[in-house]
Amino acid sequence: MIKTEDYIKNPLKEKEVERKKAERSERFSTLLAHLGLVLLTLVWLYPIVWIILHSFREEYRDGIFVGIVVSHYIPKGFGFENFIRLFTTTLFPRWFLNTLFVATASFILSTMMTLSVAYVMSKIKFKQRKLFLNLAIILGLFPGFMSMIAIYYILKSLGLTETLFALILVYSAGSGLGFYVAKGFFDIIPNSLIESARLDGATNATIFTKIVLPISKPIIIYTALLAFTGPWMDFIFARVILGETNRQIHTVAVGLYYMVHGSQYADGNQFTMFAAGSLVVAIPIVTLFLAMQRYYIEGVTAGAVKG
Amino acid sequence: MKRKLMLLVMLAVTLFIALGCSRSNPLVIWVGAEVQEFYQEKMEEYIEYYNANNDEPFPFVVEVRAADTGSAAATFLDDMDAGPDILTVAHDNLGRLIAGAGAIRPVQSQALLSQIESQNPETFLNVITANVGGTEYVFGIPYEAQSLILYYNKKYLTEEDVQTWEGIWSVAQEQGKRSLSITGTDGFNNSFLVLSSVVETGERIVRLYEDGVLENTEFVTDYMVSVLKWGQRFFTSPNGARQASDSGWSADLSTETSLTVIGGAWHFNEARASLGNNLGIAVLPQFTLTEDDVYGDVQAGTVMQSGTFTDTKMFVMNRSSDKLDYLEDILLFLTHKDVQEQSFVRNSTLPAYKNALQEFDAMQADDIRTQLAVAQIAMFEHGIPQPFGREARFNVFYYQRQAPDRILSILRNTDNRFNTDAAIVTEMIAIERIWLGHRD
Amino acid sequence: MDKKNNFIVETLQRFGNAFVRFAQAIGRLFKGFIARFKDGSTGTKVAHLIMGFGNLTHKQYIKGALFFVLQIGFLLIFMLNPEVNDTPIGFKALQNFITLGTEEGDLFGRLADNSMLMLLFGVVTFGLIVVFLAAYTANIKSSYASDLMVREGKKPLTFKEDLAELLDSRFHVLLITPTIIGVLTFTLLPTIFMIFIAFTDFDREVVPGLNLFNWVGFENFAQIFTGSGEIANRFLPVLSWTITWAFFATFSCYIGGILLALLINKRTVRFKKLWRTVFILTIALPQFISLLAMQQILSEHGPVNAMLMNIGILDEPFAFLGQARTATTARISVLTINLWIGVPYTMLMTSGILMNVPKDTYEAAQIDGATKFQAFRNITVPYIIFITTPYLITSFIGNITSFNIIFLLTGGDPNVPGSVAGQTDLLVTWLYSLTIEEGDVNIGSVIAIFTFIITASATLLSYRRSKAYKEEDTFQ
Structure with missing residues (x-):
């Protein structure tokens, strides 16, 4: 009896011990993983928190406001002085509205153009399709800065430089070339869906607007998100096209960049104001990104796999 | 309903664009x-x-x-x-x-x-x-x-100290600080040495496109070699001069890493925020050439005055x-x-x-x-005054063809390449040739 | 060796084929012209001379009128040479394109010719000619198509019907026309223009409108390889650093991203969404903000140096970026900061892929008694590599042209005495400072062309790869 019991129990016990061992090591590795993640999070948030802290920094030396970079991470005084100065002594409110305008207009145009091209390249077979695809790839490889000077003079010949409209044109005109991700998405839509609609007598236009677009919400949002946030981040093209002296029509990126860098506008004592401006710009964009996270991830993944 | 909304949005955007583009x-x-x-x-x-x-x-x-x-x-x-x-x-x-x-x-x-x-x-x-x-x-x-002047930290330096670079230098040595941060690396910022003059005679040691003539230019003089050697000691000393740190020169002042900065009126706000009531302003200091510096006919003990572009x-x-x-x-x-x-x-x-x-x-x-x-x-x-107005090329020769970089590398003795008088003079000849418009 | 040869031969063959096909296409074009002329109605024949005439005879009034207006407009532009910014477009522009201007101007009154606008408008005029020829052909084809319809006893399409076609059988035309117009004016035209600039002496001493510049042939290209100046001295170092940078930046972010994705997606890790959100935050933050902040944080009096000195790791501030003592230090720093920017992207991307690792393969492996690590090494890793190869190549190309990181962190420094290009300058940042800051537009263009050649070769390679992969059904 005992022998049999031993025979039966021992393996069980062994298994039990093994399971516990595995559980312990599992728990240990989980703990380690969490620790690692906390550490990485700290590293990734370090600069972001620094900017936030400094946008609220309010320090004085002998009654003079100190806005230059300092070596202590946590400010010695907090307040809203930077924001007050940002909105009352600089053109920041104006820049913000300019950017909002440019971003809105160019995201509507870009999204329409990108999706149109992507749909054509994916679902409509026509003679020059391959030629267009190859041309698009080749053109996309030329460094954009080089054409910047030429673009400036083309716009000028059209009488458009130094206007926000010119900036919208530049941001949207070439946007159709970035159709790959959306094309990848449309490729997945089964052709049978389109063919059956055609058998029902639908025109190509109806198929696109009534059948394809309604099921393409993720890719529409992804494209729109990127097109909308672009103008908030670009400080190179905008600077050349809007001109250095037209501060009235600058975008936030150009205005803030000039606040701390390049030329005599740059006043090191405005660094904390730059931080405050950064925060005001970052909040809507980051919120948008986080709200649309799901679609953004979908787009990134699709783009990566399709190449 | 939806279509109307779309139309309305489109209309608003068009109006918006039209407004954004109106020009006078x-x-x-x-x-x-x-x-x-x-x-x-x-x-x-x-x-x-x-x-x-x-x-x-x-x-x-x-x-x-x-x-x-x-x-x-x-x-x-x-x-x-x-x-x-x-x-x-x-x-x-x-x-x-x-x-x-x-x-x-x-x-x-x-x-x-x-x-x-x-x-x-x-x-x-x-x-x-x-x-x-x-x-x-x-x-x-x-x-x-506009001209360049000296911003200094009154906490450490007296009006007496800032009369000479040596005065500033010795305080910096005592305190374990740097004497000077220069705000940039271009030919404007190293002009305090290049444009210096002999106090006794008032003679400037460089000639730069005088009367708007290209050939009226001379960089390789005994005085200039001596001054650059003095400058090399100043820039390579742990308590001497340096290029402003990548935090910016105002951080150098406010952290008391450097005791002085050479700057213009456009630096005033930032300098004031860095030092508060400790901010002092003075004429650029004088300096004295020593046995170690003199070259050719120059006498040790010659007092020089720092210069500037006015x-x-x-x-x-x-x-x-x-x-x-x-x-x-x-x-x-x-x-x-x-x-x-x-x-x-x-x-x-x-x-x-x-x-x-x-x-x-x-x-x-x-x-x-x-x-x-x-x-x-x-x-x-x-x-x-910067003598580059007469011809466009002068400005390019002086500022853009890397001559300032080369002067700075003599001062910093980059890679120990300028330990000997001969090496300094050779480089100075190269710089003079750039100023004269040679492309080699 | 063999493979390489094959590749070259293949490429040459492909070019050869393309050339033959191009010649054939032109042959067909002419044959088509002759056939249509012979076979077409009188209206079609006249349309070869007067555009829109054929359509008019078929009572397609609006279409015919449009073609006619187009022809008149083109001829007017070509003959009257309207001036924009004092520079003509049209026939004169073609002459100007060759001379690039002759009038030198003087202090009072006379303006100098603007060589740059002359070059630009020359290209524009060539473009106009191409567009006109396309319209001309379309005019004949349209008339001929109507001829055929009449012959078949049908009525030629009315303007309304033509428009309706745009929503159906020619819907693609409607959809891509705006993009084509945009790309032609704001991408293709500037690109061609800049390629031409590489063959001129448009350098920092030229101010368009005040003095002229001229064609110099391949002089600028020769200067890079045989010259003794700064451009020749710095080209190879910058090129090799660009490629090194692209290689390390791509793979470090790739590996880092995959590891991070594995960590977050570990079965037992909690708050997955929270962790992911943290990293998305850094993607959403505009780079000019995060990178300028990084630059300040890592600077001499920044908080990182202060912290390291407080702990006692450093005695005196350490220069990480533009003022680093050695090039290697600065390069390692920018590559490290690039991880901060790049890892979240790869993490997001591979997260999606990891969830899709084929489960049945895993189960089969476990039944076979494979350990977790073995399963990871033999199944997960090859799967990820297989599926992300296209991404690796695009990201390599992206890194070759990555501008913000270098521009905002170091501005290309540490400085090399006697040169515009510093130790961390990439080809793109170098060409930016050459063209925008220094005004040497011609040399900048040459560098842009080289950058293009590099990215184009990488793309060509990636095409071959993806083709090779397409032929296989599985990834093992």
């Missing part, structure tokens, strides 16, 4: 960012005056815009048609502006010419004229001046402006010495007017802003 044809003036508001107000005053004295009202809207006066000439030349009617440039850009077919127009009204002559010091008159096709023309109307900012007129008839009258008003004085009171700009120190009431005060102005004016004795 204003009279545009570029001035430095710090005085933009001031000159906008002055122009309103001018228009009021104009309207009161003329039958027709002033026909344009005037826009005074902030421009970086250092790069305004380049920006303007990139696209003259889009440029302003009047712009502010540093005088040394004159050469670029009149090169080729000439982007700016010479002054023609007698009234303006005589005001320029009566208000400005001799040195400025030399650099605002240029010879085109055998005739001398006046192109610029000076209204501001520049003027001036208005020039865009040749392709369609409002030329109105410009000279406006300039007569904007550059008048009374306006210069008001600008000094309001914006602490340094007037170009030659008797400002004696005649302006505001110059008699004893606050820090007046000290700034007085020190700058004092530096005019130890400086020369």
Whole structure:
């Protein structure tokens, strides 16, 4: 009896011990993983928190406001002085509205153009399709800065430089070339869906607007998100096209960049104001990104796999 | 419903775009960012005056815009048609502006010419004229001046200490600090050594395009070798001079890493925020050549005075402006010495007017802003206006063909390449050849 | 070796084929012309001379009128040479394109010719000619198509019907026309223009409108390889650093991203969404903000140096970026900061892929008694590599042209005495400072062309790869 019991129990016990061992090591590795993640999070948030802290920094030396970079991470005084100065002594409110305008207009145009091209390249077979695809790839490889000077003079010949409209044109005109991700998405839509609609007598236009677009919400949002946030981040093209002296029509990126860098506008004592401006710009964009996270991830993944 | 909404949005966007693109044809003036508001107000005053004295009202809207006066000439030349009617440039850009077919127009009204002559010091008159096709023309109307001065930390340095670099250096040694941060690496910032002069004779040790002639240039002199050797000791000493850290020179001051900074009036706000009430302002110091430095005929113990470029900012007129008839009258008003004085009171700009120190009431005060102005004016004795205005090439040769980098690498003794006199002289010959326009 | 040869031969063959096909296409074009002329109605024949005439005879009034207006407009432009910014477009522009201007101007009154606009408008005029020829052909084809319809006893399409076609059988035309117009004016035209600039002496001493520049042939290209100046000295170092940078930046972010994705997606890790959100935050933050902040944080008096000195790791501040003592230090720093920017992207991307690792393969492996690590090494890793190869190549290309990181962190420094290009300058940042800051537009263009050649070769390679992969059904 005992022998049999031993025979039966021992393996069980062994298994039990093994399971516990595995559980312990599992728990240990989980703990380690969490620790690692906390550490990485700290590293990734370090600069972001620094900017936030400094946008609220309010320090004085002998009654003079100190806005230059300092070596202590946590400010010695907090307040809203930077924001007050940002909105009352600089053109920041104006820049913000300019950017909002440019971003809105160019995201509507870009999204329409990108999706149109992507749909054509994916679902409509026509003679020059391959030629267009190859041309698009080749053109996309030329460094954009080089054409910047030429673009400036083309716009000028059209009488458009130094206007926000010119900036919208530049941001949207070439946007159709970035159709790959959306094309990848449309490729997945089964052709049978389109063919059956055609058998029902639908025109190509109806198929696109009534059948394809309604099921393409993720890719529409992804494209729109990127097109909308672009103008908030670009400080190179905008600077050349809007001109250095037209501060009235600058975008936030150009205005803030000039606040701390390049030329005599740059006043090191405005660094904390730059931080405050950064925060005001970052909040809507980051919120948008986080709200649309799901679609953004979908787009990134699709783009990566399709190449 | 949805469609209507879409339409409404589209309509709003179109309207928005149309609004964003509406343009007019204003009279545009570029001035430095710090005085933009001031000159906008002055122009309103001018228009009021104009309207009161003329039958027709002033026909344009005037826009005074902030421009970086250092790069305004380049920006303007990139696209003259889009440029302003009047712009502010540093005088040394004159050469670029009149090169080729000439982007700016010479002054023609007698009234303006005589005001320029009566208000400005001799040195400025030399650099605002240029010879085109055998005739001398006046192109610029000076209204501001600037030179480099010393910002120092009063907590460590007395007025006595800042008389000489050696005085500053020894305090820095005691305190374990740096003597000096230079704010940039270009030929403007190392001019405190390159433009230095012998105190006893007042003789400047460099010759730079004198009288607008390329060949009137000499860099390789015994004095210059000695000064660069002195500079090398100063820049390689742990307590000597350094390039400003990548945190910015103001951080160097506020963290008390460096005791002094060489800067212009445009550095004032930042310097003040860095040091508060400890901010001191002085004329650039003197220094003494030692046994270790002297080269050739130079005597040990020779006292040298640091130099600077003493520049003027001036208005020039865009040749392709369609409002030329109105410009000279406006300039007569904007550059008048009374306006210069008001600008000094309001914006602490340094007037170009030659008797400002004696005649302006505001110059008699004893606050820090007046000290700034007085020190700058004092530096005019130890400086020369940048002599690059006569020809566009001079500016390129002096600033752009890497000569400043090479001077700096002698001073820093980069890779120990300049341990011997011979090595320094060889490099100096190379620099002189760049200045003379050789491309090798 | 063999493979390489094959590749070259293949590429040459492909070019050869393309050339033959191009010649054939032109042949067909002419044959088509002759056939249509012979076979077409009188209206079609006249349309060869007067555009829109054929359509008019078929009562397609609006279409015909449009073609006619197009022809008149083109001829007017070509003959009258309208001036924009004092520079003509049209026949004169073609002459100007060759001379690049002759009038030198003077101080009072006469303006100099604007060589740059002349070059630009020359290209524009060529473009106009191409567009006109396309319209001309379309005019004949349209008339001929109507001829055929009449012959078949049908009525030619009315303008309304033509428009309706745009929503159906020619819907693609409607959809891509705006993009084509945009790309032609704002991408293709500037690109061609800049390629031409590489063959001129448009350098920092030229101000368009004040003095002229001229054609110099291949001089600028020669200067890079045989010259003794700064451009020649710095080209190879910058090129090799660009490629090194692209290689390390791509793979470090790739590996880092995959590891991070594995960590977050570990079965037992909690708050997955929270962790992911943290990293998305850094993607959403505009780079000019995060990178400028990084630059300040890592600077001499920044908080990182202060912290390291407080702990006692450093005695005196350490320069990480533009003022680093050695090039290697600065390069390692920018590569490290690039991880901060790049890892979240790869993490997001591979997260999606990791969830899709084929489960049945895993189960089969476990039944076979494979350990977790073995399963990971033999299944997960090859799967990820297989599926992300296209991404690796695009990200390599992206890194070759990555501008913000270098521009905002170091500005290309540490400085090399005697050169515009510093130790961390990439080809793109170098060409930016050459063209925008220094005004040497011609040399900048040459560098842009080289950058293009590099990215184009990488793309060509990636095409081959993806083709090779397409032929296989599985990834093992």
